[in-house]
Amino acid sequence: AALLTLTRNRGAATYAQTLHNIPETQVTTLDNGLRVASEESNQPTCTVGVWIGAGSRHEDEKNNGAGYFLEHLAFKGTKKRPCAAFEKEVESMGAHLNGYTSREQTAYYIKALSKDMPKVVELLADVVQNCALEESQIEKERGVILQELKEIDSNLADVTFDYLHATAFQGTALARTVEGTTENIKHLTRADLASYVDTHFKAPRMVLAAAGGISHKELVDAARQHFSGVSFTYKEDAVPILPRCRFTGSEIRARDDGLPVAHVALAVEGPGWADPDNVVLNVANAIMGRYDRTFGGGKNQSSRLATLAVEHNLCHSFQTFNTSYSDTGLFGFHFVSDPLSVDDMLYCAQGEWMRLCTSTTESEVKRAKNYLRNAMVAQLDGTTPVCENIGSHLLNYGRRIPLEEWDARIAVGMVREVCSKYIYDKCPAVAAVGPIEQLLDYNRIRSAMYWIRF
Structure with missing residues (x-):
């Protein structure tokens, strides 16, 4: 036990040193x-x-x-x-x-x-x-x-x-x-x-x-x-004005029964780049995880939704996403499933969303935060990812946010509160393509965005 504790402490020290030693x-x-x-x-x-x-x-x-x-x-x-x-x-x-x-x-x-x-x-x-x-x-x-x-x-x-x-x-x-x-x-x-x-x-x-x-x-x-010769002025009548883009809960369905599988994406409005809630929603996505039939592992999946997908053959794959823009975003999931499994997969995925809002466990949150920390560091492997990180950060945030600051934001994130703010009882946007006859009516999908609890 003492040896395991020593190993863990050494690993923690190495991680902290890595964050501290990244060049300015x-x-x-x-x-x-x-x-x-x-x-x-x-x-x-x-x-x-x-x-x-x-x-x-x-x-x-x-x-x-x-x-x-x-x-x-x-x-x-x-x-x-x-x-x-x-x-x-x-x-x-x-x-x-x-x-x-x-x-x-x-x-x-x-x-x-x-x-x-x-x-x-x-x-x-x-x-x-x-x-x-x-x-x-x-x-x-x-x-x-x-x-x-x-x-x-x-x-x-x-x-x-x-x-x-x-x-x-x-x-x-x-x-x-x-x-x-x-x-x-x-x-x-x-x-x-x-x-x-x-x-x-x-x-x-x-x-x-x-x-x-x-x-x-x-x-x-x-x-x-x-x-130095790049212009920094606009013509009087040519100053670009970027109007805010409103989110509308709605759907697009493109039914084609000739296709072998259905693609379904569901999203709610997410925060813009600079909003601190972004980090917490990434933790929530890590809890939901992702899955593909090629991953292997059988029923021994770290994600509860992935385990359900394997046990009940719900889908070929699913992924979560948190796409941010300057003043808004899309937070949601996308899955690929057989025609007769669309309804069941959507039911389970929305159920996981409700669980994020009401009953996520401390162990799940801890695992997801560690996963996000690891992914955050791994993404900066090589000069090209680092360069892209610098360029996009300066455009999105006005500065490059250091890994230590990201780590601190991850540590204090409150998953239930933030997920309830963006997911619970909100109108989603739905897009579906393929053999989607079994996809529920929009009002039924909307009604699954909350639980009646006593």
Whole structure:
């Protein structure tokens, strides 16, 4: 017993030391408002990227998909470097390019050897400020994106989540997809893309983030040299205003009995990024867990819902999610099940939600908090995840929140109180695709969002 206690104490000390020994994130703001942030380490490689506060939420019905289109064109040449020259320059460094567009953010980043950091900064600045937008490349990528849209339509999980946003945030900017509609992609012009860049690619909405074997001073010097020309002013009539997106309890059902399995997603309105309740909802998600038939383990699952799923053959898989935006979010679960099991799986999942609000045990909460701590540390393994963490944090929170602070937030989280605030007796949004004849009427689903208790 004494040996086990010693081992546990040593592990706790190691975890605390790990949190304490993480390098400090240094942040410098340039004269034009662009923030430069980095975490220095002894890695032989580095990841440098530009995070921009612009996504499909900043688009309208006519140009929806412009940000995603630009992501495809970002590394296809600039005004200074034709496509072939740009690719040759990147390949000569052995670097890797990547980027993504979401509903509120756009990111372009490059992983390379640490010694090549100044060149990487120069390339990123060229991409952001001088993207060529050549007509030939636009037409080429138009065809690529249209093909991608067909592939997305065949991914029922993605379709279900897009439907969930469409019904939960109906009539608002968050209802639109990141990729845009087929009609928009067919008709977006070079002028539309250039206008999007001019409107949204402003220095105060950008973060140049870096992680790895780099010097913050050298990073700032390179940023001043190459990013000082990024505009920080708007035309008088072109200041983008981001209206609040309201949540509506509602549903979308796309019944197709020709499909083998049903996809169902259910969510309530969650908090925005900066709300401290976010951490507690992540603990709640860890209690519910996730499951897939390929996991193995039989009935010996850590999650009660996963155990029920195995014992009664309720689903092929389920996952929980807590998707946050600047002022709102979606907190819920998604499952894939056989047609005749949809009702039973939804009943059990909503039952678990009610248990989170009323009767979660201390041991469950403790296990979930430890799981979340472990996942939080594991996510920062490598320069690219660290760089992404820095960039997104500065956009979402205005600063990078250290792991020690996250750990403290996890420790004090009150699961029952927070879950009752967001889940109990709230109107959910429901999206379902496939053979969903057995899915209960919306009013029945709504009535399962509370328990009549005496």
